[in-house]
Amino acid sequence: MADAGSRPRLEDVAARVGLSTASVSLVLRGAPGPSERTRQRVLKAAADLGYQADRNASLLASRRSRLLGVMVDVHSPFHADLVEHLHTAAEEVGYDLVLSTQTRSRDEHTAVETLLAFRSEALILLGPLAPADTLMALHRKAPVVVVGRRMTGTELDVVRTADDDGVGQIVDHLVGLGHRSIAYVDGGKGVIATDRRRGYRTAMRRHGLDEQIRVLHGDHTEAAGERAARQLLDGGQLPTAVAAFNDQSAIGVLAALTRAGVAVPGAVSVAGYDDDALSRLSCFSLTTVSQTAEAQARHAVTAAVERLDEGRTAAREVVLPPRLTVRGSTTVKSA
Amino acid sequence: MADAGSRPRLEDVAARVGLSTASVSLVLRGAPGPSERTRQRVLKAAADLGYQADRNASLLASRRSRLLGVMVDVHSPFHADLVEHLHTAAEEVGYDLVLSTQTRSRDEHTAVETLLAFRSEALILLGPLAPADTLMALHRKAPVVVVGRRMTGTELDVVRTADDDGVGQIVDHLVGLGHRSIAYVDGGKGVIATDRRRGYRTAMRRHGLDEQIRVLHGDHTEAAGERAARQLLDGGQLPTAVAAFNDQSAIGVLAALTRAGVAVPGAVSVAGYDDDALSRLSCFSLTTVSQTAEAQARHAVTAAVERLDEGRTAAREVVLPPRLTVRGSTTVKSA
DNA sequence: ACCAGGACTTAAAGCGCTTTAAAAAGTTCT
DNA sequence: AGAACTTTTTAAAGCGCTTTAAGTCCTGGT
Numbered sequence: 001m002a003d004a005g006s007r008p009r010l011e012d013v014a015a016r017v018g019l020s021t022a023s024v025s026l027v028l029r030g031a032p033g034p035s036e037r038t039r040q041r042v043l044k045a046a047a048d049l050g051y052q053a054d055r056n057a058s059l060l061a062s063r064r065s066r067l068l069g070v071m072v073d074v075h076s077p078f079h080a081d082l083v084e085h086l087h088t089a090a091e092e093v094g095y096d097l098v099l100s101t102q103t104r105s106r107d108e109h110t111a112v113e114t115l116l117a118f119r120s121e122a123l124i125l126l127g128p129l130a131p132a133d134t135l136m137a138l139h140r141k142a143p144v145v146v147v148g149r150r151m152t153g154t155e156l157d158v159v160r161t162a163d164d165d166g167v168g169q170i171v172d173h174l175v176g177l178g179h180r181s182i183a184y185v186d187g188g189k190g191v192i193a194t195d196r197r198r199g200y201r202t203a204m205r206r207h208g209l210d211e212q213i214r215v216l217h218g219d220h221t222e223a224a225g226e227r228a229a230r231q232l233l234d235g236g237q238l239p240t241a242v243a244a245f246n247d248q249s250a251i252g253v254l255a256a257l258t259r260a261g262v263a264v265p266g267a268v269s270v271a272g273y274d275d276d277a278l279s280r281l282s283c284f285s286l287t288t289v290s291q292t293a294e295a296q297a298r299h300a301v302t303a304a305v306e307r308l309d310e311g312r313t314a315a316r317e318v319v320l321p322p323r324l325t326v327r328g329s330t331t332v333k334s335a
Numbered sequence: 336m337a338d339a340g341s342r343p344r345l346e347d348v349a350a351r352v353g354l355s356t357a358s359v360s361l362v363l364r365g366a367p368g369p370s371e372r373t374r375q376r377v378l379k380a381a382a383d384l385g386y387q388a389d390r391n392a393s394l395l396a397s398r399r400s401r402l403l404g405v406m407v408d409v410h411s412p413f414h415a416d417l418v419e420h421l422h423t424a425a426e427e428v429g430y431d432l433v434l435s436t437q438t439r440s441r442d443e444h445t446a447v448e449t450l451l452a453f454r455s456e457a458l459i460l461l462g463p464l465a466p467a468d469t470l471m472a473l474h475r476k477a478p479v480v481v482v483g484r485r486m487t488g489t490e491l492d493v494v495r496t497a498d499d500d501g502v503g504q505i506v507d508h509l510v511g512l513g514h515r516s517i518a519y520v521d522g523g524k525g526v527i528a529t530d531r532r533r534g535y536r537t538a539m540r541r542h543g544l545d546e547q548i549r550v551l552h553g554d555h556t557e558a559a560g561e562r563a564a565r566q567l568l569d570g571g572q573l574p575t576a577v578a579a580f581n582d583q584s585a586i587g588v589l590a591a592l593t594r595a596g597v598a599v600p601g602a603v604s605v606a607g608y609d610d611d612a613l614s615r616l617s618c619f620s621l622t623t624v625s626q627t628a629e630a631q632a633r634h635a636v637t638a639a640v641e642r643l644d645e646g647r648t649a650a651r652e653v654v655l656p657p658r659l660t661v662r663g664s665t666t667v668k669s670a
Numbered sequence: 671a672c673c674a675g676g677a678c679t680t681a682a683a684g685c686g687c688t689t690t691a692a693a694a695a696g697t698t699c700t
Numbered sequence: 701a702g703a704a705c706t707t708t709t710t711a712a713a714g715c716g717c718t719t720t721a722a723g724t725c726c727t728g729g730t
Contacts, residue, residue, distance in 0.1 A: 355709065356710090394715090
């Protein structure tokens with residue numbers, strides 16, 4: 001049980017070494033001033049007492065909080081990766097993270113309010129859905145860094161990967177394997193889907209495969225992938241490769257094809273997008289595109305810190321190149 | 336951009352309505368005292384100014400923090416579910432959550448330190464790995480609630496599901512479908528694996544199927560499931576049903592069987608455990624056991640609140656019954 | 671000796687809010 | 701009208717820490 005009054009305070013440490021709280025504070029934060037002797041004694045005393053600074057009090061007293069608010073969808077495996085890297089990146093520059101999750105019951109607004117209530121100095125929003133002007137309003141309270149979503153015409157910082165390029169890499173890879181008849185399962189409306197679709201079209205044209213362009217209706221779900229595959233199966237002529245909007249959809253395609261007796265990748269190669277946990281399952285072993293969570297996290301933190309500590313005020317967009325991850329679901333076109 | 340000095344303070348609101356900060360504070364927290372007229376005026380002023388209390392200051396001033404620290408493995412989909420429900424449960428009793436993730440780079444210790452630095456009044460640890468005495472030491476600083484892990488002989492509160500019962504339900508279900516030859520793919524050492532294995536054995540005996548008990552070596556991975564399945568395939572006589580330690584392993588089994596031309600559930604039924612996102616994929620449609628995240632979350636919060644607000648000091652263990660979720664991977668035994 | 675200057679240390683004033691004791695304002699009753 | 705309350709409001713003292721201006725001590729130079 002917690003012994004209510006037992007938590008040692010700065011004053012207790014100070015009393016123990018017979019110094020002022022000011023000196024102790026200085027030592028504990030590694031600030032210059034205290035002599036070596038004092039430093040040692042204070043550190044010893046603090047350790048003896050198991051002293052741990054009260055963040056709230058520290059933050060309140062210093063005008064800064066050195067806290068970055070991160071809004072994350074706790075259900076997304078990709079966000080999980082991002083958070084992990086955000087943690088390390090933030091730590092390196094002396095910031096701490098406060099997370100707030102948006103869930104069915106807790107919308108973006110509440111999540112962000114919580115972040116602000118904790119005095120976050122900047123907000124890193126992972127895949128926010130709110131409209132641009134809402135985010136701009138927020139930006140007036142604290143610098144906002146949007147991760148993973150394209151945003152045009154705002155003054156917000158944006159960190160994302162080049163989705164069109166990613167699909168382009170998939171197409172290049174497939175073409176390199178000898179495929180020419182490459183279908184694409186679309187991801188619906190939405191900025192990301194649009195970019196990826198364009199990436200597919202552009203890449204196909206680049207390879208002189210204009211005639212082969214074939215976009216199937218779909219969305220981000222497994223079911224959509226299955227529907228698209230069934231459509232292909234019914235349509236008579238199967239393409240030799242299928243690229244999908246994301247991994248989930250790709251898995252739908254893969255499952256439906258396999259169930260219909262079409263070998264993957266033997267007869268048809270299948271590729272996804274996102275490199276999420278699913279794609280790594282050995283039973284799928286899906287060739288996909290990785291969104292380089294670490295790089296995105298680093299850039300997001302850097303963007304925030306530049307605003308906070310270096311007075312940058314101009315918006316900046318960082319667009320990272322995605323990385324093709326070849327696994328077992330794609331192979332050379334069969335004769 | 337954040338306009339540094341712009342954040343309105345309690346004092347600003349007070350000045351605007353010509354009252355003391357004390358009155359404003361009272362109104363804003365819904366405390367009794369202020370008259371209706373005052374209340375309205377204050378609320379209006381606060382809204383006009385876009386005032387939002389500074390949590391740090393509030394927490395520091397009140398001796399309480401009303402904060403529950405939650406340690407979560409950000410990569411676990413099950414934890415994600417738990418967090419979501421913890422949020423709502425905590426909100427209902429007027430607490431807020433502060434999350435700290437353990438990752439490869441951030442071990443449990445640091446995660447928990449962060450939680451304490453934020454002045455969490457109690458700690459809810461999701462699937463902690465630390466040894467019992469470490470947790471007990473922590474418990475002396477703040478009440479600890481362990482979720483999802485069995486802990487004997489400690490004074491900690493524990494909330495978990497009855498793993499043996501869960502596997503028992505799976506066996507019952509399979510037996511109900513006419514299966515008698517039911518193999519089990521083990522989950523290795525570890526408390527949870529032990530419980531589930533025992534659940535399997537007990538249930539089999541209860542149905543008079545002692546002779547049929549067959550435990551295959553395994554762990555928590557998909558690969559283990561595949562190995563086990565291959566072993567079954569090589570062994571000559573296939574069981575008519577296989578229950579696995581968890582969903583991942585079950586999926587390995589399922590994939591290996593399918594690949595070998597064994598129809599699932601046509602020839603062999605397969606069941607998993609955990610009801611994680613994987614099992615819901617239509618291409619698997621895995622019969623599994625749900626750990627009832629919501630109920631566990633509620634009990635965890637309740638346990639913490641009882642310690643905090645109702646002075647409970649005796650340890651309590653809440654063991655919830657898991658819930659069988661029947662999907663498409665199990666069916667009546669073929670003739 | 672005496673003082674400038676450097677090296678440490680500390681008193682004291684907050685940070686923005688809660689809380690409590692006490693004052694102020696209203697009511698009711700005789 | 702004044703006593704005896706009750707309802708509102710507020711002054712002031714913190715919460716645990718940071719920060720800055722102001723010391724206190726030494727050293728060495730003259």
